[in-house]
Amino acid sequence: MRKAIGAFLAIALVAGVAVVAHRPGPAGAQGGGTIEAAVTYAGAPMVEKLKVNKDTEKCGTEAVIEKVVVGANKGLANAVVSVPGAKGAAKAVKATVDQHGCKFVPHVTAMTPGELELKNSDDILHNIHTYSTANPSINKAQPKFKKVMTEKLEKPEIVKLTCDVHSWMLGWVAVMPNPFFGVTDANGSAKIENVPPGKYTLEAWHETLGKQTKDVEVKAGQTTKVAIEMKK
Amino acid sequence: MLIVLALVAVPSWVGAQAGDAGAGKAVYERRCAGCHGDKGDGKGPAAELLSPRPRDFTTGIYKIRTTANKVPSDQDLFRTITEGMAGTSMPSWAVLPERDRWNLVAYIKTFAAEKFKEAPKKLELPKEVASSAESIKRGKEMFEAIECHKCHGAEGRADGPSRAELKDEWGYPIAPANLTKWWNFRGGSSRADIATRLANGILGTPMPTFLDSVEKPDDIWHLTNYILSLGPESPQYATLVTVTAVSDAIPDDPNAALWTKLVANRISLMGQVIVDPRNFNPAIDLVSVRAAYNDREIAFHLTWDDPTQSVDEPAKKLYTDAIALQFPPQIAAGTERPYFLMGDASDAVYLLRWESGKGVMEATANGPTKIVAIAGAEATGKAVYANGQYRLVIKRPLVSKDPTRPTFRPAVFTPVAFQAWDGGAGETGPRMSLTSWYYLRLEEPQSNRRFVIPPVVAILTVAVMLLVVRAANKRA
Numbered sequence: 001m002r003k004a005i006g007a008f009l010a011i012a013l014v015a016g017v018a019v020v021a022h023r024p025g026p027a028g029a030q031g032g033g034t035i036e037a038a039v040t041y042a043g044a045p046m047v048e049k050l051k052v053n054k055d056t057e058k059c060g061t062e063a064v065i066e067k068v069v070v071g072a073n074k075g076l077a078n079a080v081v082s083v084p085g086a087k088g089a090a091k092a093v094k095a096t097v098d099q100h101g102c103k104f105v106p107h108v109t110a111m112t113p114g115e116l117e118l119k120n121s122d123d124i125l126h127n128i129h130t131y132s133t134a135n136p137s138i139n140k141a142q143p144k145f146k147k148v149m150t151e152k153l154e155k156p157e158i159v160k161l162t163c164d165v166h167s168w169m170l171g172w173v174a175v176m177p178n179p180f181f182g183v184t185d186a187n188g189s190a191k192i193e194n195v196p197p198g199k200y201t202l203e204a205w206h207e208t209l210g211k212q213t214k215d216v217e218v219k220a221g222q223t224t225k226v227a228i229e230m231k232k
Numbered sequence: 233m234l235i236v237l238a239l240v241a242v243p244s245w246v247g248a249q250a251g252d253a254g255a256g257k258a259v260y261e262r263r264c265a266g267c268h269g270d271k272g273d274g275k276g277p278a279a280e281l282l283s284p285r286p287r288d289f290t291t292g293i294y295k296i297r298t299t300a301n302k303v304p305s306d307q308d309l310f311r312t313i314t315e316g317m318a319g320t321s322m323p324s325w326a327v328l329p330e331r332d333r334w335n336l337v338a339y340i341k342t343f344a345a346e347k348f349k350e351a352p353k354k355l356e357l358p359k360e361v362a363s364s365a366e367s368i369k370r371g372k373e374m375f376e377a378i379e380c381h382k383c384h385g386a387e388g389r390a391d392g393p394s395r396a397e398l399k400d401e402w403g404y405p406i407a408p409a410n411l412t413k414w415w416n417f418r419g420g421s422s423r424a425d426i427a428t429r430l431a432n433g434i435l436g437t438p439m440p441t442f443l444d445s446v447e448k449p450d451d452i453w454h455l456t457n458y459i460l461s462l463g464p465e466s467p468q469y470a471t472l473v474t475v476t477a478v479s480d481a482i483p484d485d486p487n488a489a490l491w492t493k494l495v496a497n498r499i500s501l502m503g504q505v506i507v508d509p510r511n512f513n514p515a516i517d518l519v520s521v522r523a524a525y526n527d528r529e530i531a532f533h534l535t536w537d538d539p540t541q542s543v544d545e546p547a548k549k550l551y552t553d554a555i556a557l558q559f560p561p562q563i564a565a566g567t568e569r570p571y572f573l574m575g576d577a578s579d580a581v582y583l584l585r586w587e588s589g590k591g592v593m594e595a596t597a598n599g600p601t602k603i604v605a606i607a608g609a610e611a612t613g614k615a616v617y618a619n620g621q622y623r624l625v626i627k628r629p630l631v632s633k634d635p636t637r638p639t640f641r642p643a644v645f646t647p648v649a650f651q652a653w654d655g656g657a658g659e660t661g662p663r664m665s666l667t668s669w670y671y672l673r674l675e676e677p678q679s680n681r682r683f684v685i686p687p688v689v690a691i692l693t694v695a696v697m698l699l700v701v702r703a704a705n706k707r708a
Contacts, residue, residue, distance in 0.1 A: 127440040139439075141441065143378040144379075145447060165394050
């Protein structure tokens with residue numbers, strides 16, 4: 001009996017390992033490589049300012065619309081770097097966007113198809129008004145007493161978020177086909193981990209500067225550094 | 233009996249008829265393409281002149297739906313074609329045979345065939361709550377909690393702080409609805425229509441859905457009841473402006489108690505489309521007129537909605553707000569009157585005109601661009617502005633000293649016309665809203681004779697009767 005259980009466990013273990021081994025780029029596994037992307041932009045930052053005529057205790061008196069944010073060493077923030085060609089586990093990456101200080105925080109977020117959580121921590125009315133083509137557009141009021149709403153974005157595309165009450169509010173949700181993506185930080189860097197080894201075309205998207213691509217080879221257990229320069 | 237009940241219970245949209253898109257195309261090209269364009273993209277030759285713009289059918293985005301998803305039902309489209317869109321350039325097409333209208337529905341859908349592959353799902357509203365003082369009170373609470381005022385204004389006159397920022401999904405400026413004028417509501421003004429708009433939002437516009445964004449489902453109905461309480465039950469357009477005789481001094485203050493006691497004569501205004509530049513989208517469609525006179529002066533109290541208080545900034549296409557009352561310079565017997573559009577070269581009109589930042593003036597006009605102030609003006613006025621509404625009192629002596637201005641006399645039918653400009657909407661000069669001639673009548677003063685004559689008549693009658701009785705008794 002004990003032997004039988006032992007044999008069964010052994011088979012189960014082998015089968016399990018086999019299943020894991022067959023899944024490309026398992027979470028936390030040594031099989032995948034890492035991409036460290038450095039996105040740069042040589043041009044000047046683009047910032048628009050607007051005088052606020054309402055809700056100033058929450059929104060402040062001046063709205064700053066950051067169309068292009070450039071940090072140290074020309075690093076471009078808020079760019080979505082992704083590996084569209086990678087075939088990966090259907091690992092869901094959820095996203096949460098907060099409406100805070102009459103801004104969408106984060107300004108750019110990325111997720112895999114599924115649910116998007118929308119928070120309203122401002123204690124005033126906002127309305128989530130999305131612009132999309134593949135997903136049904138959303139225009140839902142989120143009054144002060146409705147702190148959290150969950151919406152579905154099931155098709156990959158880049159969705160624009162707006163609020164009609166505060167017309168300067170602008171945000172982006174990148175719905176990506178696979179979990180291999182990152183959004184650049186203030187210094188323009190983004191890290192994509194556990195990418196299955198292979199040759200890919202890396203894509204960088206920015207709301208104002210559009211798209212750039214670069215070929216990249218990912219090797220198991222290694223970090224590949226890629227520099228992408230965005231142009232107007 | 234059951235059959236009859238079943239027929240009545242069938243929702244109206246089940247009555248939709250399958251139209252013939254091919255036949256609809258012919259009707260479309262003759263009736264609709266001028267605004268909506270041959271390709272259905274909302275870019276017909278007249279589109280530039282219209283605000284709001286004609287619908288772009290290629291997107292499949294429709295404002296008026298009774299459906300829970302984005303696709304309107306055939307019945308929704310049929311109703312919009314049949315009833316038109318109140319307050320816009322889209323007229324009612326009830327003149328077309330019903331068959332043609334169903335064919336149009338079928339043809340319009342072909343512009344966004346992909347979108348219409350999805351079957352419409354009927355929107356289920358919460359159970360209806362009848363209007364009551366309590367429901368209206370709860371509606372007001374919810375109106376404030378969900379901040380309807382951000383766009384629609386504190387009293388619903390479309391003057392909210394977000395007004396200027398609003399754009400539709402095509403990027404064109406769009407105005408929030410004035411909730412005090414239910415007769416202009418797009419998609420109808422029945423309680424179910426309003427509740428549906430609240431629950432469902434208006435697609436392609438900033439108006440979001442509120443079905444899941446109120447505290448309790450019932451609130452949709454409380455809000456509906458509150459919104460309907462904001463305006464008059466009926467616009468009750470006046471045909472004759474009555475000027476009430478008063479014996480006391482007439483107050484200058486537009487908020488004085490006297491004005492609330494007088495009947496509001498609601499006058500409907502139209503866009504001026506006779507001379508260039510024409511005004512196809514007039515901003516001011518209604519002015520409420522109250523009027524009083526005493527032995528020395530006559531006063532007009534005018535109330536009208538204007539969502540923005542504007543000053544002259546021609547570079548931004550902004551102008552002063554203005555309103556005018558128009559009279560013939562002399563009130564002659566007979567029906568001969570000057571041309572209603574501010575007179576012409578041969579016959580002038582007399583204007584009592586108020587302009588924001590400038591006050592009241594008396595003027596003679598020989599056409600909309602030929603206005604000359606009268607020297608030694610005697611008219612005065614005071615205006616207040618609050619929550620998207622102007623209230624104005626204009627006063628003038630009853631009797632005129634010169635032939636350029638009329639003398640007002642009791643019981644005489646006096647021609648009067650009105651013009652209004654919303655400078656914030658770019659209205660100035662001939663770009664105005666106006667009326668044709670109406671009549672004004674000063675009510676005859678109520679003298680003390682009415683307290684004297686009836687008792688005298690009564691006493692005399694009794695005396696005569698007594699005489700008759702006495703005479704009869706004597707004879708007997």
